[in-house]
Every structure is written in structure tokens, then in C-alpha cells.
Amino acid sequence: MDITAKTAGELHDLLVQKEITSTELTHAFLDRVRRLEGQVQAYVTVTDKSALKRAAEVDAKIARGEAIGTLEGIPMALKDNMCTEGIRTTCSSKMLEEFVPPYSAEVAIRLQEAGAILLGKLNMDEFAMGSSTENSRFFPTHNPWDLERVPGGSSGGAAASVAAAEAVYALGSDTGGSIRQPAAFCGVVGMKPTYGAVSRYGLIAFASSLDQIGPLTKDVRDNALVMNAIAGHDRKDSTSVRFDKPDYTQFLGKNIKGLKIGIPREYFGEGIDSDVAKVIWDAVAALKDLGAEAEECSLPHTDYAMPAYYLIAPAECSSNLARYDGVRYGYRAEGDDLISMVRKTRAEGFGPEVKRRIMLGTYALSSGYYDAYYVKAQKVRTLIKQDFDQAFGTYDVLLSPTAPTVAFKFGEKSSNPLSMYLSDICTVPVNLAGIPGISIPAGFVGGLPVGLHLMGKAFDEGTLYQVAYAFEQHTGFHKVKPSTKEVAAHGLE
């Protein structure tokens, strides 16, 4: 038995039954990280000492006969844009390479209180800008299904770590698809919750009105368990919403008979790989087998989502990233005076994609352009929201591919930003509308995973879990593990 292959739900039972200890479990994961990291490169920082210390504490608790929580003693990791007190938090940027936050993100605190064992911090596209993790300042992360290919991004480290069983689960962040697209590329379950469902306090901002933290897990049940731990109002985040947080696991196992699924035809247009589309139509057939009603529908403003997104997100990013000036923390270049110091710091500290977006955003907000770009993009955003509102008047969930293609090769899109941007075409509208979206394994094309994207009403993550779980249990794609020789060699038998 390789315990690293197991889900959080299964491991919890083993811990309670004293079949394993948290220390053994943590060692198993740290060993696996040590052996696989040479190929996968999911981690920026591994916190082995503190992880083992925490595990020993949980074991002591179990030994005392105390009850443990569902996630207690279970090893996990965080995308490196969530602040962790005393542990460097880099955003995979030279700018924050040495930055050690004096405080922890709310999600990190909640997981710590739930007894989670933090294994380390995960690689990402610099400041969460990118779709392949190639924009990391340190190194690209490799897709465990094919090491020649990208894991997706920006939460590429998070998706790869879960797919390669280098962590039981991980938290990622999603601004335009950054949880769901890598989840699809790496064959794991990734949830982007409703905007305001999970606190952003301590998440290093890319685009404040779009960013949302969510779990990447091996299966749907684990995803619901992690959501139980991290979701809910936080007074430190004014945009977090007071809502009645359900137990997300209560939706698992409910049948989906009569459930109405809309399939927006705009999500199957040009650029969607036909083999990927076929996998999605097979998924639709499976859902129909389970009793759901599915039909085509329309979200007419979908075409305008990408342009609106690439004005709003860079606009917010240009302001959010202004604080990295070398004055207070982070990288500082030598300069002759204040202005040259700030200029050189930003020129040397940021990578090209970050600079591109800062420039785009600065331009979009400039006097004379503001109305034509930023204001217009916000109007488009309202129209996209209205599209969804209208569709959800008829349908319980909407369905699409998560990404237009399977994982692409390194370098394939990195020279053309626009083609890279298009890999988020199915996920971006969900962020603009602030609604939840989940990607679950739905099959394969050429041995590479394809993600099924389900979109729900605001704060209706429950129904997404209901449909996702029914599909997962029916199809079993989540049980297929990467078979590259490097990954397989380390025992996922």
C-alpha cells in the first residue's frame, strides 16, 4: 500500500484507526517530494522541519485519545502567493524571493487550526500571471502526465503536486482559470469558489475583484472537505460575504435526476480541440445516463469576456503591484536616487509577463482612455453577469470544457501571449461573473487528462459538488494516475 496515493478522506480513517501515524504519513510525502522534485519541480519551498513537528503534535493528540478533525494530520501545500508567517512567500518572483511575511493568510490560519500539515509552498506563474507556470522566476513545473508538457497555470505547482501525489491536496488561486485550467491539465479536481466565499486576506493580490482561493484535490469528496475548512466570512476581508455555509459533503451522493444542465454553445467555438470536445460530449452523455437533463443554451456575450478580462485584471494589477518599489521590503536595486532605485527595482524585479500586464493596466486607467477601456470593460462584465443570471433562470449548472486543449508542450505558447491567454477562454467568464466553477477529470486525449468544467449559481458550490461527485463515481476517471515512468517508478501501483 502506498499511502501517498490515498485521499484525505481515506487517510483520516487510517489515522483514526491508528493504522498509520501522521509522522509516518508526513515522512512518506517528504520522501516522495525528495525523489520526484527533480522531475516535477512543484515546490518552491519545502518546510520539512515544521511539517514533522506539526505531525508529531497531531500524533500526540491521537495517542492521548483525543478526537481529530477530518483534515488533521494530513499533509498539504499552499500556492506560494498565500502568506505564511515565518515562511518565505515568493509569488515565484524575484521581487519577493526573500520575502518572509510576518503574518499568515486567513486560509493558512484556518487550515492550521484544522490541523493540516504544511509541506511547503508551491510554484506558480509570477504573481499568478500566466497559464503554464513557465513565468515562474525560479523554474517551470512539469506535468506529471508528461514531463515535456506544462502543468497549466498559474497554480501549476499546486495541480502537479496533487497529481504526482507530492501532497494530499493543495490550495491554489484563480483569477481567470488559474485553479481549474491546471486541474484539468493535471487530471485533478479544482474548485474556484464564488467570489466572497473564501477570504482573500493574505493572498497576494493580482486582480482583487477576480482573485479567489480554492482547493485542488484528488477527488470531489476531498474538495468538499477542504472547502468546509476554508470557506466562510472573514471580517478582515471586506469583500468576503456572510452566508450560511453548508457542510459541502452533504451534497455528495445525492442523485442528479431531473437536474437541468445548460451547454453554452459559445464555449465550443473555434479554438476548441475537437478531441477535447468529444470527451466533453461523452461526459454529457454520462450525465444524461445519470438522469440529468442537458441541452444547448447561449451566453451571448461570451466573446467579449476575454477583452474585458484583459482590461480589468491588468488595471487592478497595475495598482496592486505598485507597492513593490524597493522601499519597504522585497528586492531593491541600487540606484543613484529614489526614482532610479524604484525604476531599476521594478525593471529587474518583475518578469516580462508581469510588466506587460502592468503596462496594459496603466494604459487602460490613464486619463483619456479610462472610459473607453476600463469603464467599457466593466459594462461588458455586467452583461456577462446578466447572461449567467438568465441562464441560471433555466439551468442548475452550466457545462463546458475547462480548457480548449490538453496540456501543451513547454515553449509552445510562451512566445505568443495571445495564444497563451486563449487557454483561459472557458474559465474567464466565471471570474467576471463571480460565480463558482469546478474542473473534474473527464477522460483523456492522447493519454493526457481532459477537464470537465461545471459552472454554478453564486454560493451554490453544493450543486456543483453534487453533479461532480455523481459523474466521478459513475466514470472513475479520477482513479487513473499519471504513468510517466518517473512518476510511476515511485510507486503508484
Add this chain to the structure above:
Amino acid sequence: MAWSDTYEMVCGVETHVELATKSKIFCGCTTEFGGEQNTHVCAVCSGLPGVLPVLNKEVVNLAIKAGLALNGEIAEFSKFDRKNYYYPDLPKNYQTSQYDLPICKNGWLEITVDGAKKRIGITRAHMEEDAGKLVHSGETITSSDESYVDYNRTGVPLLEIVSEPDLRSIAEVVAYLEQLVQILDYTQVSDCRLEQGSVRFDINVSLRPKGTSDLGTRTETKNLNSFASVRHCMEYETERQAEVLDAGDKVVQETRTWDEGKGITISLRSKEEAHDYRYFPEPDLVPLVIERSWVEEIRRTLPELPTERRMRYESLGLSEYDAGVLTSSRALADFFDEALSRYADAKILTNWVMGEFLRLLKANQQSVLDSPISPVQLAELLELIDKGSISGKIAKGVLEDMYATGKDAALIIKEKGLGQISDEAALAEIVEQVIAAHPQSVEDYRAGKERAIGFLVGQIMKATKGQANPSLVNKLLKEKLS
């Protein structure tokens, strides 16, 4: 010939007021003035990566209160925006402020200049966060080898109050600012400690030929922090603009700064160099929806404002001038009212408050709030004069002792034996002694020399060390000599 013979001045003022909250606008740090550098800071106000602002409700309460006191409309829907610019005293390199939907609009206040009343419009009032403070090793940031930043002030809540360009003379400007600061002081929206920079003024001024209605090109002089510097700065700036216009040149639209030492304004940056602040809605805060019940609740807490108080004092028989002085600060007016509740003669009380009391404060460079004499203590002193326990003249000395020691008047009179002799039997004895000792004066008086009685009174006062009740002395003397 003065420029005012040829030109008319048009002026509007932006006033930045530090709101009197205990904690900062978006975090829990204290707003206390001073403190060792960078000790009143946290992750949020120092702008660390990942932090988020949470609006302090008390800031909104005070902004609403100020808005109501300035007769403004309180917005039902208001929001915050980011004002983007780079400066090391600004940790996020943007200031969270309010742009197109401020909390208050369309207010006004009334000023009186040379007896004429005038209403000055207030365009808007909005909430924002203060920046930190730069400390340079040299004179300026560019000429210094090293500069340091103190973020203690960062995130202190400010209210920016923007007037309409309704002001037409320096006297009107000063009257407006005095009235504005009085209102903010009365409503306790701000501590109004100008010397600590808790109120700062930006002056927009232009000139135009008399009789014309188009606006001339204006300049904005930033960061003045006293009425005196506003007055001096405006005297300079209007003179300067008049000279430019007289020479047939055009005034350059620009931002200027006041050099207090040299007594001149200096150009900071022209319109072309002006920042593009790239305002956009603050995505980390939700829009502010202000229920009418909230506004009404705050309206009920509004105190009597300076104008109302002045009118009440005038109705007590005080002159317009006296009422104006007494209401010049809430602390002084409160002092007066508290004393008045104990000592009902408003005119006598006014004379003492505006005379001896203010003189003592000024001599000791203290404010009413620091006064060691309480209103009740002052009232007690005046009661003792009325009862004849001491004379008015002695009372002045007693008040000085009260100021120096904080003791009650009665105690000082007792300790120093200053009690006025009003005991008729005791005084009669002294009167007789004096008459016996000065037969010549007695003879003079009886011969019709009225003046002689003055000498005798003086001798009696001398013998009693000034404590004899003067009217009793007069009465006794006349009885004995008749």
C-alpha cells in the same frame, strides 16, 4: 494703487481635516500623535503584500456628522477609489480616497465679514487615508543622501472638505476657515490641533478684471496649516498674480508651495506635469450604503453649533463681539456655559472670562482645556465678590493664585486673610481711630471740602490692608462726620 482696485479675487479652499478617531481608517492601529517612529503600524497600514483594508465605522460616523453640520447632503450610495501615484510615504503607492461618489455634497456655511453675512458653498467632503512622513538627512528628498519614512501617520483618517470658489477677499477666506474649524471643533469631528498639522489647507486662487465674470487662471498652494500663513500666503500670491497680469502676461496654472521663511510661494509643478492619478473604484472595499436611519441617528447627536450659540449669547445681552469671542472655540463656550449655569449674570461673567481669564491663559500659553481653573471655581469667585467677601480688585489677585495653585477662591481668601471687612462694629472702631488721628482732614470736610473724605477713606483702606468694604466705609464715615 492696490491690485484690488483693478482685479477681483476668486478663491476656493480644500481643507484636509484629521478625524478624531481612536484607530486608523482601515486597520486597528492607534491614531495618537507622536510616538516613536514606525511604532503605530501593522501589516495593513504598512501595505504588506496580501493585506486588505476594513473600513472603520467611526470614520463614517464623523464624516456624516461633519457633513450634517456643514448643511450637506449625505450620499445614500458612496464608494472608495484608488488614487495612484508613487511616493515613498505612501506604502501601497496608491491612496484610498473617494473620487466621483463622495460621502457628502452640496453643503454651505455662513460667514460674517464687516457685518455682512455671506453663504459659502461646500462642493463636497470625502474620506481618505493620510500618508506617512518623510525625514531627510538633508533639506529635500533630492538633495539628501538618506531619507527615512515614518509610517505612524499612514492611514490616519482624513476628511477633505472642498469649498466652492465663492470667496472674494482674504478676509472672507480667513472668516471661512475660522468658521469651518469652529464647526469641526464644536462637532468634535476633529481635535483641530492646527499646530500638529491636524488641519491643512490648499488654497486655489485666481484674479480677474473687476466687473468680468469669466474665471482667471488659478494656482493652488498646498499644505498651509495656520490662518496666519493662509493670510500671508494669499497676500503674496494675489500680489504676484496681479503683477503678472499687469505686465500683460498670463498666470500659469500650477501647484505652488508656501515658503514660510522667505514669505513667498514657489512653483512645484505645472498643469502639464500634473499627476495622472488613474482613479478607479477600490476593489478591496464594498460600496458604502448609508441608511437614512443612520444619518438621522447622527443628526440627533449634533451639538449646538457656533452660529446658534452666538445668537443665544446675544439674546443674553452680550455684544456681537463678545459673543463671537466666547464662541470662538467649543472649549471656551463650554467653559462659559458651565460657569453661567452657576453664576447667572452673563455680562459680569463675560467680563471676567474675556478679561482676566483669557489674559491668564495667554500669559501661560495654555488653552481653555488646560485651564487649572474650573468654570465652577470662577463662578464661586464671582459669588464671593457679590457677597462682599472680597473686592473686585482683590479678586483679580485671587484668580491669579487660583490659576497658579488650582485652589478654590474661598480657601485662598482664608489662607491669605483677604476677606473683606464687612463687620460694621469692627470697621466703626477703625473709622473712629482714623478720624481721631486726622483732625485737620475732619475739619476740612466739615468746612465743605468734599475731597477730604477721599483722604480719610484711603487711610482706612491702608489700615485694613485694602480689605475694608468700601461702601460700608463711606457710609460709616459720613455718619460719624455729620
